[in-house]
Amino acid sequence: MKFISSFIKDLYQGITQIYLHQNVFYVGGLAAMCMALSFSFEFLWNISLGILALLAFIMLIQLVLLFFTHIHVSAKRKLPEVLSLGETQSIGITISNESVLKLAISLTETLPYQLGIRNSTHDLTLASKATKHIDYKIRPTVRGVYTFGNNFIFIRTSFPLIERRLTQICDESIDVYPSIIQMKKFELYASKRLTNDEGVKKTRRLGHGAEFEQIKQYVPGDDPRTINWKASARTGHVMTNHYHEEKSQPVYQILDTSRSMKMPFNDLTLLDHSINSALALSNIILKKGDKTGLISFDKGVNTFLDANNSSYQLKLMLRNLYAQKESTHEANYELLFYSTRKYITKRSFCILYTNFESIYALQRVMAQLTAISKRHLLLVVLFENTELTEFSQKPAKALHDIYDQTLAKKVSREKALIHSELERHGIMNISVTTETLTADVINKYLEVKSRGAI
Numbered sequence: 001m002k003f004i005s006s007f008i009k010d011l012y013q014g015i016t017q018i019y020l021h022q023n024v025f026y027v028g029g030l031a032a033m034c035m036a037l038s039f040s041f042e043f044l045w046n047i048s049l050g051i052l053a054l055l056a057f058i059m060l061i062q063l064v065l066l067f068f069t070h071i072h073v074s075a076k077r078k079l080p081e082v083l084s085l086g087e088t089q090s091i092g093i094t095i096s097n098e099s100v101l102k103l104a105i106s107l108t109e110t111l112p113y114q115l116g117i118r119n120s121t122h123d124l125t126l127a128s129k130a131t132k133h134i135d136y137k138i139r140p141t142v143r144g145v146y147t148f149g150n151n152f153i154f155i156r157t158s159f160p161l162i163e164r165r166l167t168q169i170c171d172e173s174i175d176v177y178p179s180i181i182q183m184k185k186f187e188l189y190a191s192k193r194l195t196n197d198e199g200v201k202k203t204r205r206l207g208h209g210a211e212f213e214q215i216k217q218y219v220p221g222d223d224p225r226t227i228n229w230k231a232s233a234r235t236g237h238v239m240t241n242h243y244h245e246e247k248s249q250p251v252y253q254i255l256d257t258s259r260s261m262k263m264p265f266n267d268l269t270l271l272d273h274s275i276n277s278a279l280a281l282s283n284i285i286l287k288k289g290d291k292t293g294l295i296s297f298d299k300g301v302n303t304f305l306d307a308n309n310s311s312y313q314l315k316l317m318l319r320n321l322y323a324q325k326e327s328t329h330e331a332n333y334e335l336l337f338y339s340t341r342k343y344i345t346k347r348s349f350c351i352l353y354t355n356f357e358s359i360y361a362l363q364r365v366m367a368q369l370t371a372i373s374k375r376h377l378l379l380v381v382l383f384e385n386t387e388l389t390e391f392s393q394k395p396a397k398a399l400h401d402i403y404d405q406t407l408a409k410k411v412s413r414e415k416a417l418i419h420s421e422l423e424r425h426g427i428m429n430i431s432v433t434t435e436t437l438t439a440d441v442i443n444k445y446l447e448v449k450s451r452g453a454i
Contacts, residue, residue: 018063019163021156027055059161065101066155066164072098073126075107075151075168083146084179085276086268088139095134095153097126103155106163110149110170114142140176141267143275143322148172178321179276186280186438187287215239250307250346251285251445252376253278255296256354257324258331263355263383265434270383274353275321277438281351282317284442288449293348294320298327301339307348333368340372349448350376351441355383359417366425373427377453380422380429381441385411 034048078092097103102125109120115138122134140146151168215231218238231239255261255278261271268276278294285292286309293307294317303320331354340350350372356362372378394405415431422429428448432440 017067017165019154019165021160021163023159024055024059024161027051027161031055055161058159062157062160062162065157066162070100071103071155071164071166073103073105073153073155073166074098075153077109077148077151077170077172079148079172079174081174082180083138083140083174083176084181085140085143085176085272086266087179087181088137089181090135091138093122093134093136094131095122095124095126096131098129100128101157102127103157104160106154108152108154110151111138112146112148114140114144114146114176139267141272143176143178143272143324146174146176148174175322177318178272178279180279180318182276182438183280183283186442187283214242216242248289248291248309249449250291250293250344250348252293252295252307252340252344252348252350253281254336254350254352255294255303255324256298256331256352257296257302257327258298259326259328260331260355260357260361261353262326265383265386268434269326270353270355270434271324271326273383273434273437274381275324277441278353279318279321280438281441281445283314284445286314290449292317295336295339296320296324297331297336297339299329299332300335304339304343306343331365333365337368337371341375344376348376349379349445349453351379351381351445353381356418357411358414359421362418362421366421369422369427370425373425377448378427379444379448380427381437382415382418382429382431383437384415384431384433386433 031048031051034044034051038045038048074096076094076096078094080089083089093107093109095105095107097105104125105123107122107124109122111117111120117138120136122136124132124134126132148170150170153166153168154163155166156163215228216239218227218240222240226240226242228239228241255271255274257271261274262269264270265273282292282294289309291307291309292313294303294305295301296303303324305316305320308316344350352369369378369380419429419431428444430440430444
């Protein structure tokens with residue numbers, strides 16, 4: 001009974017592996033045409049029967065070769081440790097033919113659904129005991145876990161009429177993180193910017209930071225608030241405390257994860273572009289010896305990572321940035337202000353990634369932005385709508401084009417008013433495109449750092 005059950009199971013599996021090649025239908029169509037014409041030309045009837053007999057004979061031979069000889073074909077995929085968001089990366093796959101036959105092979109992969117690729121097939125011919133390596137490119141545009149599924153290998157012989165499908169069970173997962181490739185690229189870029197430029201002389205800047213330097217005798221011009229009365233009483237001279245500017249300044253990157261940041265550019269949302277930039281800038285901040293932290297908010301504060309410059313801080317930033325999600329809610333700037341006042345007790349450099357589409361939207365939150373800028377050095381990063389700008393500059397071909405371009409120019413004018421309003425309130429701001437975002441933000445940070453503004 002077990003033998004019969006096993007035989008039926010193997011027979012069923014063998015039948016499900018059989019596929020007819022398109023050549024069968026071409027040859028069958030030729031035979032059918034000969035049969036149809038045989039009503040007028042009788043000799044074609046015997047030719048059509050000969051074609052069908054030859055077809056059946058070749059199919060039988062290929063059936064024996066594909067199912068009753070030693071067939072072993074395997075595919076091994078090579079994945080990187082992680083994938084970088086928005087970057088084009090290579091995936092490798094090695095196909096080996098350990099069979100005694102030369103085979104034509106079609107490999108169909110089950111790719112992650114996030115890639116949106118519905119047909120990934122590689123066609124090749126492999127001799128017996130041969131191996132071939134294939135590389136192809138993918139560009140992930142969504143953070144998360146990407147799962148590569150089973151491989152379906154279709155094998156066939158010369159002039160194929162029958163194909164055999166082999167299923168290779170695979171379940172490989174890989175995480176798509178914020179762009180580590182971009183981070184490393186800008187690390188090289190910033191390393192050049194961090195070197196001493198010609199004509200730039202380093203000077204020691206005195207300040208009132210928390211890092212104590214030394215006690216010196218009072219000289220005219222010293223701040224009376226720094227007098228050390230105990231040291232003065234002990235020495236008989238007026239002594240003052242001297243502080244030097246702190247080297248490790250806290251820099252917080254604030255991500256607006258509200259619905260205004262869901263606008264897509266180059267297949268990534270504004271939030272994803274901001275996340276990639278925040279990771280690259282965090283690496284530069286740590287290289288400069290400053291402390292980096294993270295805040296994300298929409299209707300509430302979702303993430304607060306205290307600024308630190310420990311060796312583990314970049315990994316914490318990477319994990320927190322990986323977990324960010326776009327929201328459908330409006331941004332609550334009042335709660336953001338209260339959170340910064342409560343948790344950021346020391347004056348810091350705050351970089352806010354956000355998007356205001358109208359002057360009215362900015363004016364609603366201007367009070368909160370002004371309040372934050374009084375306690376901290378605030379930089380607002382605003383995105384240009386490059387597609388709208390390009391559209392407004394195209395020549396109008398119809399009346400409705402004039403109307404649409406007028407609206408587009410109105411939006412561009414709103415952006416200019418937004419920058420003017422921020423500058424009027426003394427708030428630093430920069431306008432960036434998604435292509436120049438990371439470079440512009442890093443340059444602004446290095447500029448602010450070199451001026452000693454933080």
